[in-house]
Amino acid sequence: MRLALLGTGVALVATATGATAAQATDGGAGDIRIDKVVVNGGKPVVVGTTRVVSAKVSVTATDDSGIAKTTYISAFGPTPNFAQVWDDDITCVKKSATTSTCTGTLTFDPTAATGFVGNSAAGTWKLGTLVSANDYDYIHRDAATTFRVQRDTRLTTNAAPEPVKKGRTITVTGVLSRADWDTNKYAGYAKQKVTLQFRKKNSSTYTNVKTVTSSSTGTLKTTVKASQDGYFRYRFAGTSTAPAIAAAGDYVDVR
Missing domain, CATH: 2.60.40.730 (SOR catalytic domain)
Structure with a gap:
């Protein structure tokens, strides 16, 4: 049995070009910035043998025109482990006219019949994201932060x-x-x-x-x-x- 590491409602969905978000490179345009990224409240994600574990991710970003959306939140650990949430499952809340916090949930299911290599998933993961502004500025980071996935x-x-x-x-x-x-x-x-x-x-x-x-x-x-x-x-x-x-x-x- 493998540890299935899935985004809420999706798992490793390909982009229009056939690549995943985890394969993107850092970049962007304009003056938009990512202020803060928090995974699971700053604590390691601890997974047992039967219970599905959810880890909330929050991305706070700022642009002078305001934040439009977060297109994806992607987590990738020791190869080939990967998890992802797309914009349909990401909620953005305004903190001010220029700043919003967008949240999504990554799901870790140790009992699923499909997924990625089991015990190799334990270790340090990178959290990537793509955020865009109302004036079409955008920013994407492959490692906006890191977090740990641990075996209970x-x-x-x-x-x-x-x-x-x-x-x-x-x-x-x-x-x-x-x-x-x-x-x-x-x-x-x-x-x-x-x-x-x-x-x-x-x-x-x-x-x-x-x-x-x-x-x-x-x-x-x-x-x-x-x-x-x-x-x-x-x-x-x-x-x-x-x-x-x-x-x-x-x-x-x-x-």
Whole structure:
């Protein structure tokens, strides 16, 4: 199964010349300018294995005659991954006589039967756009901004035995996994540094205990000495292709 990366209502529709917007080059005419481009509120787009994820894109532009429309919003990542929204699905709202913000939505569907290469989609994407003004000035940029597409992560923690006598050994296990867009399942994330943390009973702050490396199957295991009541959890700092995550704390009663 491949990760389908589609614009709202369209996917890789060819232009009149037979090329896609992603194949355009930077250029324009007149004094129109793009002021700001934001993808997904400035956060990475995190995609799991089954749920369709939508990422809102806003393009703010200015021209002395006012903004007429945004013809396309196109996102292209590691080859051959691509997503696009055309003007029929882009809404422009005036902020002033000269400035408008145009918004569209890119859709990421990990369960679709058609689309592009799965796991290769994770990484840095470029966001391109074409904006025109009422006086026919226009501007197009292949990389008006960049954003990340990441494979969703999961993390568990289990501390045992519970309860335990003070001074005895506690074994803390867990599993770090991430979305596999080729199989639409979660798979162990191997050889990753994960931090074991501890929070005292009646405290709201976790402190670092030690660093543990996940196995080839994503499993985590380490031991500590029981000293006081509290919560253990694993925390993963994330990578460029997988988001940070902290597991729920597992309480240990020390007697």
